[in-house]
Every structure is written in structure tokens, then in C-alpha cells.
Amino acid sequence: MRPEDRSDGQKRTSFIEEARRAQIIECAVEAFAELGYANTSLARIAERAGISKGVISYHFAGKTELIEQIVDHVYRDITQFVLPRMEGEATATGALRANIRAVVEYMRGHRDQLLALGEIFNNVRTSDGRRRYGVAFNEPIYEAREELFRRGQQSGELRSFDPRVMAVTVQAAIDEMFAYWVAYPDHDLTAHADELADLFEHATRAERPRGTAGR
């Protein structure tokens, strides 16, 4: 029985327990990133970690739980990295630019994590065949960005558009920037990020009224 299951609530996880879990998660991330979802078996992960295959089953209830832990771990990591870097921006445009830059900065240091997350999102299914981590999993991100756009529209900074479509599209643009960089590692991420920021600035900002130009 793993310590976590203890009912007395004491010392739910030992240090060594946590270290093993972290090590396994790390190796699993590497495996998913390098080999792809379909080619990543528990045996391959164990091989990378230099441990017996059974150890994974001991520390995680099954492949499903291991994957959930990976998703949790990476998601928490990204959020902790990106959110602080978006604070203090007065305008929606500024916040979006900061958002994109922060994500790009994260990408550089966490290529494997993001690749693994992508493999998992694209492939993991529930037993009834539906995606386990569908678009719906992005809802928090969409909603935050929607809120950002809505405030910008209310303040007159941004033009009128569907905030949900814009939020979804921004995410798609960022994700594809990552995929493109993975495919072409020499690709200039910083330039791409700036282009994206410009793109969405033009796409969202309020238009100066045409008639007033000659005033």
C-alpha cells in the first residue's frame, strides 16, 4: 500500500516517494516527446529511468494516472511561469504581447514538456473513445483571454469582434508557432512572437473612424 492511502493522514508522501514519482514523470515526458504517444510504453519509460518496469505500476495506479500526473505537472509549471509575466500590463494589447512573449520564453526551456503535453492531448481517450483532454481542457485559458478582450472592447481600446474566436485563434497561433519551431529548430522564435503580437494588435485594435481623418 502506498503511503498516500493511509487513513491517519500522517506523512502522506515520503521524500523518496516524491523523488521517484518526479523522476518517472520526467522520463515519461522525455519519452513522449521523443518517441511519440503510440511508441511510448511503460517499458520504454522504465528503461529511460533505469528502473524496473514494475516500479511505475507501484508508484502510479496505472498508465492513466501517470499521464494525469504529467498533465497536472506541466500545466502547473506553465501557469506559474506565464501568469506573473503578464501582470502589470495596463492595456489588453500589452497583456497579449506579454502573454505571447512569456509563452515563447517558456517554450525555449521546456520543449519536451510541451511536446509531451501535445502528444497526450492529441491521443489520450476515455474508454468510450472520446478525447480525454479535448479543446474543452483549454477553457480556462480561453475564458481568461476572452475576459481580457472584453475589457479592451469596453474601454474602447479594441474593436468589436467575437472574443471567443479571437481567444481560440490566439491559442492556435501560439501552438503552431511552437510546432513550427520544433520542426525547424533554427526558426527565429523571437521574431515569430513579435510578428504574432503585431498580427493580433492589428487584428484587435479599434479602428480610427474613417470620417475623422480630414478634420
Place this chain on the structure above:
Amino acid sequence: MRPEDRSDGQKRTSFIEEARRAQIIECAVEAFAELGYANTSLARIAERAGISKGVISYHFAGKTELIEQIVDHVYRDITQFVLPRMEGEATATGALRANIRAVVEYMRGHRDQLLALGEIFNNVRTSDGRRRYGVAFNEPIYEAREELFRRGQQSGELRSFDPRVMAVTVQAAIDEMFAYWVAYPDHDLTAHADELADLFEHATRAERPRGTAGR
């Protein structure tokens, strides 16, 4: 033994042969779309087609060839559908809008095909572990769209931006629109398409020179 490509080019495949191959491809597309790549085995495909598992091996050299045929089939289909609908547009903005609308129209009638293509693109790997259909597979699309943007920039219709980033981002926006619609089948595709067209119109059109308005 299936009749191989004859050197004289005559009667390469019989009618019944083609029918079976088409049926198998169709069922495979359904399976990939519904079950996802990792859960789609030849047995599952055969089950859907109501045939014995070995029949697939009889008509296709292997799973690899079946997948290649699916990719070829869908790619040819989508190209034949979209390209004609983009002709006759004078402006880059108009062409892009027509492009988005055509793809949306295709999506409605070919949800499974596009889903299957996505599953295949995201998962198929060569024996050395690299993606079989990587971003590079989108190169023709990127280049066509780049050319469109470049001509728009030269004519003064569009502002200055990196055409490659814009091309990549347009594709990402379209792909994500599809994924979003799959996740939320009640989502208004037409409205989304129009929003995208507006978005990229704002993002790409030339800015009226600030100084010339005689303020």
C-alpha cells in the same frame, strides 16, 4: 496476390478491387476519426467493414500503405474542392476569405476525413522515430499562401509583415476552428469563418498613412 502495376499500364486494378479498396479506406477513415490513431487497428477497421482481417492485408501491402492511401485520397479530395472556389478573386483579402469559406464548406461534409488526417499527421512516424507527415508536409499550402500575401504587399493592398508567419498562422486558425467545431458540434462555423476572415483582413491590410490625412 494483388495485380501489381503492369508495365503496359493496362487494367491495373479490377472494378471489384477498387471498390474494396475504397470501402476499406472509408472504414479506416471512420475508425481513425472515431477511435483515434492509437486505438485503430486493422482488426477494428475490418470489423467496421464487415470483412475478415486478412482482407486488408490482401488489398494493401501493409498498414503503412493503407495510411498512405488515406492521406493521398483525402489530400486530393480537399485540394479539388478548395482550389476552384478560390479562383476569380482579385484581391488577396478576397482570396483569403474565399479560402476560409471553402475550407469551412469542406469541413461540414468531411468531418471524419479531416479528423483521420489529423490523427495520422500527429502520430505516424517513420522507423527512425521521426514524424512521417511533419509540418513540412504543409509546405505547399504555406508557399501558396505566402505568394498570395507577397503579391498583396507588392500591390499595396497589404501592410508589411512576415508572409511565412502569417501563412502558418492562418492555417493554424483554420485547423483550430475545425477542432473547436468538432469539440462543440453546435458551434456556428459560418460565423467563425467570417470572424477569421475579418481577423486576418484587419491583421494584413495596409494602414492608411497617419501623416497624409492633413490633420
Place this chain on the structure above:
Amino acid sequence: MRPEDRSDGQKRTSFIEEARRAQIIECAVEAFAELGYANTSLARIAERAGISKGVISYHFAGKTELIEQIVDHVYRDITQFVLPRMEGEATATGALRANIRAVVEYMRGHRDQLLALGEIFNNVRTSDGRRRYGVAFNEPIYEAREELFRRGQQSGELRSFDPRVMAVTVQAAIDEMFAYWVAYPDHDLTAHADELADLFEHATRAERPRGTAGR
């Protein structure tokens, strides 16, 4: 229904029928020789013959009958070649030497046939797991050679030894000469054959009585 099955006894096999059967047997021999028994399937044979797989099943009751036909064909061929070349030899030693030389001559022109025969002998089993063509299949050869040796012993040409062991060993020596030549195609078959003839001459000839030497 194949013509052979006709009860009226007329024209049991047509010319074209025989030609096809001969062609299939020839290609099967090649396949067994090149690929080995385990890798030779009806499909592979058909491929070599440039015919559909089903044709073999049409002309032969099954793989079993095809193999039987091959054995019959090759056996008859060998016998027809070797026997005439052994006639006219007065002594047992001379007959054996002629025998070895004739077989060697046959080997040179029928490498594949002998290889195929070997593959079949070593591998074909009856349904109860026993060898279909065991050592027992060599009985006619053994007996003929035994008879030769026995006559040589009666005439005083040969010393006293077990004719059966000698007959078996001669066959083994010839078979291994063939295998060795197959493995080393540059090996000098003629020299090997002469060595064998010498070897068995020394091994079989009557010894001059030791005591009489000083007479």
C-alpha cells in the same frame, strides 16, 4: 474438374496442362533451393512463375502433392542420368568410381534440383510429425550399393565389411560433397570426387595377406 479425373481414360492430361505443371515444378524447385523450405510459400512460387497463386491449387491438389511431384520428378531425373553411366563396369570399385563421377556430373547441371530435394527431405513431415522422406527413402539406393559390395566381396575383390554401413557412408560422403560445393562454389568437385573414389577404394578393397609378403 481436372482432366486427370476423367473416368473415360481419354487424354488424361492435355499438353498445356503438362506444360503448366512442369513450369510450376521448375519454379518451385528454384524457390526451395534459393529461399529454403520454411520461406517457400505457394505465393512465392506463383510470384516466380508469374502466375496467380490460385493456379497452383488448380493444378495440384495442395502443397503436399506439389512437393510429391517435385520429388518424383527429380528422383526420376537423377536415376535416368546416373544409372546408364554406371553400366559396363566390371569391378565393384570401378562401378563405385563411375557412380561418384556420374553424380558429380549431375550436380554441376542440377544444383537447384538437388538443393530443393534436400530442403524437402529435411523438412517435410507427415501429419503425425514424422519425416515424410526419411532415410528409408534411400533404401533403393542403399540396396543397390549393398548388392554391389556383396558381389565384390564374394569375388574376392573387396575385403569383409558391413555392406549396409558402407552403402550408407558412401551416400553421406556424396551428399556432403554436394553441400560443401554449394557452400564453397569454387571448390574443385572433380578432385573431390576422385578423392572419394580413392577413399572408398582403399576402404573396401581386399587386403593382401600380410604373411605372404615375404614369400
Place this chain on the structure above:
Amino acid sequence: MRPEDRSDGQKRTSFIEEARRAQIIECAVEAFAELGYANTSLARIAERAGISKGVISYHFAGKTELIEQIVDHVYRDITQFVLPRMEGEATATGALRANIRAVVEYMRGHRDQLLALGEIFNNVRTSDGRRRYGVAFNEPIYEAREELFRRGQQSGELRSFDPRVMAVTVQAAIDEMFAYWVAYPDHDLTAHADELADLFEHATRAERPRGTAGR
């Protein structure tokens, strides 16, 4: 995952691991001997061992490794048995006779091992279609026997003949003696062995010079 060769060389395989491997090898030998190469599948071997099919794949990297282990095992076994029994023989003729007797003695107790080895030698091929264990695999035996004959020729004990042909023929004679005994289990192996020893003694010993006898 089976514990691979550790770099520190410690505890490479557990006791139970070795026991299972030995058991599987033993059952595989039986299966090859009884059923023949083509009819021996991992499933059949597992059936004999009373274990699940996957267990074999767990203990051996694949069918190839299992077969290699069988060959290694039997080869080592036979060498350890025969070599000591050939020592202390002063003459080449004596050594050869001891050799034949030792092999016969081994045959009696290891019928299946030798049968299995034969099945494997005659059938296993590399992926390019060539024999995995060809005649070349007998080279060490040939060379040792060649050396024996050569020394006998130099000492004047043996007549002049091609040592390689003689070595190859001796091996063929021994192998065929085994095959004959397998086909006719009541066959008198001891008598056969003595006949062979006589045969090769006559075939190899120096002839008394014809002229010196003072006829």
C-alpha cells in the same frame, strides 16, 4: 525487462531466471527434435513447458536469441563431452576411432539435442536468405581433423590424401550414422561406429610399399 548485462558484472541473472531459460531451451530442443523446424513455434514450445507464450519473449529477446542459445548450449555440451575422450591417443587412427566412439556415446544420451541442432542448421537463415549456420560453422571441426590427418601423414602413419576431403567425409559419415540410427532406433550403433573406424583406418593408413616386400 530482463536484467541486462550489468557493467559491474554482478548478479547478471537470478537463479530462477536461469532455471526458466534452461527449461525453455530444453523444451525448445524437444520441440525442434520432435516436430521439426518448420512446425516448431514459440506457442508450441510454451505449450510443452506449460507456460504462457509471452514468457519466452520475456526471457529471450526473440526467437532468434532462443535459437542461438540452443546452438551455444548444445555445442558447448558436445565439445565438453567429446574432447576429453580423444586425449591420450598416440596415433591418428586411434584418435579418430576414439573420436567416433565418443560421438556415438554422446548420441545415445542426447538424441534430441543433436536432432534439434540439425533442424536449426538446415533451416535457420539470415534476413538476406543465406544460411545462418552453414558448412562454415563446421570449420573448427574440419580444421582439427585436418591437423590430425596431416600429422599422421608426416609421421608416415597415414597415406597421402587430401586431408580436407577426408575430414569432411568423416563428419558426413558420423552425421549419417546418427540419422540412420534415428530412423532405425534398433540399429546397432556400436557396430556401426566400429565399422566406420575400420573404414577410415583402411581409407587412411599408409600402404606398405609394393616393391620392398621382396616378392
Place this chain on the structure above:
DNA sequence: GATGAATGAGCGTTCATTCAT
């Protein structure tokens, strides 16, 4: 006479999982 099409069994292999130690 000949063929394309299909079948069902069996192949070697990989997998996630279980369990006694």
C-alpha cells in the same frame, strides 16, 4: 483453364497489468 478474392488460423512480438517476494 485460370483467376481474383476471401478466409481463418497461426505466426512472432509488444503491451499494461498483477503479484509474490
Place this chain on the structure above:
DNA sequence: TATGAATGAACGCTCATTCAT
């Protein structure tokens, strides 16, 4: 805590054979 050992299902694929045309 950790592991080696084992399992049974499923995988992609090949096979000899059957059969309607």
C-alpha cells in the same frame, strides 16, 4: 520500497486453401 516474473490480449502480418466466376 522495489523488483523480477508472469499473464493474456491484442498487434500487424503470412499462410494454405476454397470458391465463384
